[in-house]
Amino acid sequence: MLAKLHRSGELTAVWVPDAAHEAMRDLVRARATAMRVLGKARQHLQGFLLRHGRIYAGKRGDSGLSSLAHHGALRSSSEPNRSAGLHSCSDRAEARVDCLTKRIEELAPQWSMTPFVEAVQAMRGVAFIVAVTVVAEVGDFSRFDNPRQLMAFLGLVPSEHSSGATIRRGGITKAGNALARRALIEGAWTYRIQARVSRKLHDRNERLPQAIRDIAWKAQVRLCGLYRRLSAAGKPKVIVTTAIAREMVGFLWAIARQVQLGPAA
Template sequence: MKTIAYLGMDVHKDTFNLCALDGTTGEILGETRCASDVKLVKKFIEKIARDHKREIQVKAGYEAGCLGYSLHDLLEKQGIDCDILAPTTMHSSSKNKVVKNDRLDAKMIALNLANNTYKPVYVPDKEDVCVKEYIRMMNDFKKSLKKVKQQIKAFLLRHGLIYQGKSSWTIAHLKWLKNLELTGLLKETLEEYLLQYDALTDKIERFSQRIEELSHKRRYEKPVAQLRCLKGVDTTTAMTIHVEISDFTRFPNTKAFTAYLGLTPSEHSSGEKVNRNGITKQGNATVRSTLVECANALVKGTIGIKSKRVKARQKGQASEVIAYADKATERLQRKYHRMMYQGKPRNVAITAIARELACFIWGIETKQID
């Protein structure tokens, strides 16, 4: 008769802490600390089987972290069933708050596996992972560009140089920057900043073109085109949301989806007192921040009026998808203006729009657009 052993793994770059529990009795079958090598994990499992003189079926698990999906894939190749545990869903005893170390963490993970008190992280296929990493790389460069823009503006402010035009980083603004009458090291400093700005801008444009090409792959073309029917959702945004989530059907309803994105209000209630605070900010931060950016773009413009850009993106799509996207846009714009009229802070209103936009996106991806 096989014994089910739950193998908790507290993993780091250089070391693994392992703890195996008997699935029936809860007895600790073995504990060890080893180098970060999957072969040593397999040897540990084989040693437990020899010591207890019985066949063991292993269920391994580790917390989502720096190793990503790589360890999961390596363990699966070795024939070891493995889950990646979402940290925010795991049960943790009060003792872990007083005494915390790698050995206890491994035991805590094993107990969660044995008692099923966790939710596993969804593991996408390799192609989705590759596209996801490419998009995240582009977002890192966008953050660098934003930083350079801030540095240039700070430099100008320190020297009393203020642009009188309406918008920054337009053709006129860049021409003004390049024609400033500076001398010596000040001129050289600004030129270096602008060289960095130009280099990053060119790279981001190239990355965007590559993502445009990827969006026309068979597996992405239809869902991305449908998401683009929504105002505020361009190709890069649609690819980001679709690839980061990958399988929308794993969420039974919109409430589960928005909770995963950390867009639902947190709560701290006791007795008759009910206190709801800001959003939880748990789950996928990339999709959450992307939806907030989309919400900022969506609420602009006149309610019920579609721009030429949106009409162009909707061209060739099914009439029910277009109608659903238009209904979503109008509803969200009206909701935003209503909240602003009621005196709600703009950030609160935008977050509410992002949360409801996520619900409409879930409807498109799961084909529930009635």
């Protein structure tokens, strides 16, 4: 039966990652788990300090407890005999995240998918960790004939409930890769700010081909405008960022295609 299906062209090829790719993917997933543990440890520490009236009076950035000033102030203001264990848990979790991040950075130059990692960093909101996460989870971009297939793989397309001539659209399917989807949605928040090329983004793009930089800038202009339009229409922010993440996938697919075609393209 398999031979007959193969002869008729009804079998779909499955991409099988090599050992190096599996190792990188395992590291990325281990780091994601360590990040969740770190976040939980910091929540426990913050809750303990708040219960005892230890409130940080300084300015907090978007990172909250990940701010070094905030974390240091909480440590110095707490009573050692009560919070030593919570601080120790937070420190161990943070050390594990740093260790895994360093290991990913060390292995990246030897990885066959590194050209894709460097290229997709041309996108705003796709720094090194997000790029490695997406590439490690997606793998071979060439197995997707169009961006919609990649969007469906990541679970970012709307669900559908159909009965006869009635078609109802729902939220995203979430049927795809949760880790890559979460990384993209986190990156989508950066498009709430007006389109511009920051210093970090400029440094990442400096060595990339002009074709890739053009795609990334086109994406930034389009997605920043889309964010403003959807927000002005009264859409909830979570829906806006999900829509932005879905659009980001299309541009990531286009950049990956440029890498596969080579400089001549």
